[in-house]
Amino acid sequence: MRPCRISAAALLVPILAFNGPALAADAAIDQGREVFQKWCAMCHGSGNGMGATKILQEKYQGALPALLEERTNLEPEFIKVFIRRWNPGMPAFRRSEISDPDADALAAYLARNNPAAD
Amino acid sequence: MALPAGLTKRDLASALEEFAAAVGRQFVFTSDEHINTYRDEFGPLRGTPKDPVPSAAIAPGSVEEVQKVVRIANQYRVPLWVISCGKNWGYGGPAPRVTGSVVVDLKRMNRILEVNEQHAYALVEPGVSYFDLYRHIQERKLKLWIDGPVGGWGSVVANTVERGVGQSILGDFYNFQCGMEVVLPDGELMRTGMGAVPGSPTWQQYKWGFGPHVDGLFSHSNIGIVTKIGTWLAPEPPVFLSCQVSVPRFEDIVPLIDITRPLRQKNLLVNSAVFPPRLGRPQDPANLGGWYNKIGFYGEDKVVDLQWQHVQDAYAAIPGVEFKARRFTAPYDAGEMDAFGRTLAGIPGVGGYGYRGVFCSPILPFTGEAIWNMIHSFDRIYQEYGLRYFGEAIHIHQARALVAPATVPISLDDPKVNETAVALVRRLIVESTRQGWGVYRITTAFMDEAMAAFSFNNGALLRFHETLKDALDPNGILAPGKNGIWPSKHRGRQA
Numbered sequence: 001m002r003p004c005r006i007s008a009a010a011l012l013v014p015i016l017a018f019n020g021p022a023l024a025a026d027a028a029i030d031q032g033r034e035v036f037q038k039w040c041a042m043c044h045g046s047g048n049g050m051g052a053t054k055i056l057q058e059k060y061q062g063a064l065p066a067l068l069e070e071r072t073n074l075e076p077e078f079i080k081v082f083i084r085r086w087n088p089g090m091p092a093f094r095r096s097e098i099s100d101p102d103a104d105a106l107a108a109y110l111a112r113n114n115p116a117a118d
Numbered sequence: 119m120a121l122p123a124g125l126t127k128r129d130l131a132s133a134l135e136e137f138a139a140a141v142g143r144q145f146v147f148t149s150d151e152h153i154n155t156y157r158d159e160f161g162p163l164r165g166t167p168k169d170p171v172p173s174a175a176i177a178p179g180s181v182e183e184v185q186k187v188v189r190i191a192n193q194y195r196v197p198l199w200v201i202s203c204g205k206n207w208g209y210g211g212p213a214p215r216v217t218g219s220v221v222v223d224l225k226r227m228n229r230i231l232e233v234n235e236q237h238a239y240a241l242v243e244p245g246v247s248y249f250d251l252y253r254h255i256q257e258r259k260l261k262l263w264i265d266g267p268v269g270g271w272g273s274v275v276a277n278t279v280e281r282g283v284g285q286s287i288l289g290d291f292y293n294f295q296c297g298m299e300v301v302l303p304d305g306e307l308m309r310t311g312m313g314a315v316p317g318s319p320t321w322q323q324y325k326w327g328f329g330p331h332v333d334g335l336f337s338h339s340n341i342g343i344v345t346k347i348g349t350w351l352a353p354e355p356p357v358f359l360s361c362q363v364s365v366p367r368f369e370d371i372v373p374l375i376d377i378t379r380p381l382r383q384k385n386l387l388v389n390s391a392v393f394p395p396r397l398g399r400p401q402d403p404a405n406l407g408g409w410y411n412k413i414g415f416y417g418e419d420k421v422v423d424l425q426w427q428h429v430q431d432a433y434a435a436i437p438g439v440e441f442k443a444r445r446f447t448a449p450y451d452a453g454e455m456d457a458f459g460r461t462l463a464g465i466p467g468v469g470g471y472g473y474r475g476v477f478c479s480p481i482l483p484f485t486g487e488a489i490w491n492m493i494h495s496f497d498r499i500y501q502e503y504g505l506r507y508f509g510e511a512i513h514i515h516q517a518r519a520l521v522a523p524a525t526v527p528i529s530l531d532d533p534k535v536n537e538t539a540v541a542l543v544r545r546l547i548v549e550s551t552r553q554g555w556g557v558y559r560i561t562t563a564f565m566d567e568a569m570a571a572f573s574f575n576n577g578a579l580l581r582f583h584e585t586l587k588d589a590l591d592p593n594g595i596l597a598p599g600k601n602g603i604w605p606s607k608h609r610g611r612q613a
Contacts, residue, residue: 084155094155095147096175
């Protein structure tokens with residue numbers, strides 16, 4: 001029987017196919033982190049007296065993390081709707097600012113620590 | 119889809135197809151979900167048939183695309199309404215005056231083209247917010263300060279050409295604008311001032327250029343789309359004092375203003391905004407309380423301390439006056455400052471988005487008598503509508519006049535509140551006109567009334583604006599109705 005050569009590429013295909021969704025999810029989270037830094041961090045970041053973080057600190061009084069990046073219960077669909085409308089203290093973000101793909105990525109980033117669905 | 123008067127569905131559809139070819143289909147927004155983000159959140163006409171609704175919004179990404187958009191609009195006679203960051207809260211927001219207009223959203227044009235530390239200026243595109251410019255300077259550790267409105271999301275370009283007001287060294291934003299690039303209503307590209315000399319190194323350094331100084335024609339205006347401005351910045355001061363002068367009684371506003379006037383004229387005070395301590399909180403007519411003046415000193419060690427001492431000596435004439443100060447030195451840490459300190463240091467913040475109201479802001483002589491008269495005149499009118507007015511933050515960004523805002527509350531869901539708001543603002547404009555005040559700026563719903571106050575010689579000023587409008591925008595495509603300036607086809611009737 002001839003030895004069967006299996007190329008490295010052929011091995012990679014099933015590995016990537018198996019890990020594809022996880023890699024895609026990581027990419028979305030990385031992109032979402034960049035979106036957060038660009039559009040959200042100046043108000044919702046930490047340090048330098050970030051206005052929105054302070055406001056949420058007073059609002060939640062420790063019941064929830066004031067830093068959005070530390071939340072574990074922000075639902076992606078809620079995030080995507082919330083950023084598109086004006087809220088007291090926060091402007092609406094249009095598609096000329098945060099595109100729909102960027103909004104999806106931002107939602108993935110902020111929901112990354114949510115408990116896995118049963 | 120809302121259709122502008124005089125335009126057929128077919129022509130609008132054709133124009134939208136050509137806009138899509140010009141800017142990219144993904145940057146043409148026509149669904150209700152998208153259009154809703156171009157409505158006026160603070161609009162007093164919200165929920166009524168008169169609330170203007172765009173037909174679409176488009177987001178060009180370059181000057182060349184803006185030029186194409188303007189030429190297409192001329193071909194099909196599509197009215198355009200231009201926004202930069204679309205954060206013109208209390209003044210119409212991103213919404214047009216004419217229903218069915220196509221909103222031209224310049225947010226994608228967000229390059230900071232230059233920040234020059236040696237000559238202390240920046241050259242920016244319309245989509246650059248105060249947050250963007252501040253972050254750019256901080257990341258590069260440039261020794262420059264900016265100034266901005268209370269909320270940092272606004273556009274540097276738009277807030278400057280709309281003549282908005284800050285509270286720091288550069289609070290009279292329009293005064294610090296130097297050089298513009300403008301797309302004219304026929305698509306021609308023009309640069310003003312020294313920018314008209316190809317290769318000039320002083321476009322952002324010398325305002326006047328040669329011949330008539332035309333920058334003002336594109337401020338508060340609708341005869342050009344501003345695609346770049348130069349704005350002067352301030353060298354970072356070695357020492358910054360964040361100070362407060364408080365006076366205990368409501369009537370102390372009179373001497374407070376009268377003492378401030380010569381200090382501003384002599385540039386001992388270079389910024390000023392006077393706040394009543396009950397701003398934003400329910401006011402008890404029997405116990406209105408006093409006022410406080412937040413002032414900053416910016417400059418050299420010992421010099422600023424002497425200036426502050428001199429200013430305290432001047433205000434000491436008011437019985438019960440109190441002083442507070444905090445001293446900061448470079449390098450600065452925004453986290454060490456309170457909110458007012460950061461505002462006085464020109465650090466953009468999140469303020470300004472917690473209220474729902476529109477403004478009527480008369481321009482008064484810089485005297486205590488004038489502000490006292492205005493507060494009581496307006497309060498009498500507010501009471502006719504079941505409300506009260508006891509004064510708000512008075513802007514003293516110029517040394518010879520005051521801008522005294524009066525906020526009228528509006529509601530997202532109570533039409534009666536908005537009916538009251540419309541009637542009250544109109545009444546305040548009538549009073550401002552009667553008193554000879556005029557207003558500094560106003561939301562779109564009242565632009566015609568505000569312009570009507572400037573009626574010397576049977577409205578010669580408006581006729582001049584209309585002459586320019588007819589010459590430069592004969593098809594009337596650019597922001598019809600902005601500040602009461604209508605193209606000829608609309609004149610004599612509202613949109």
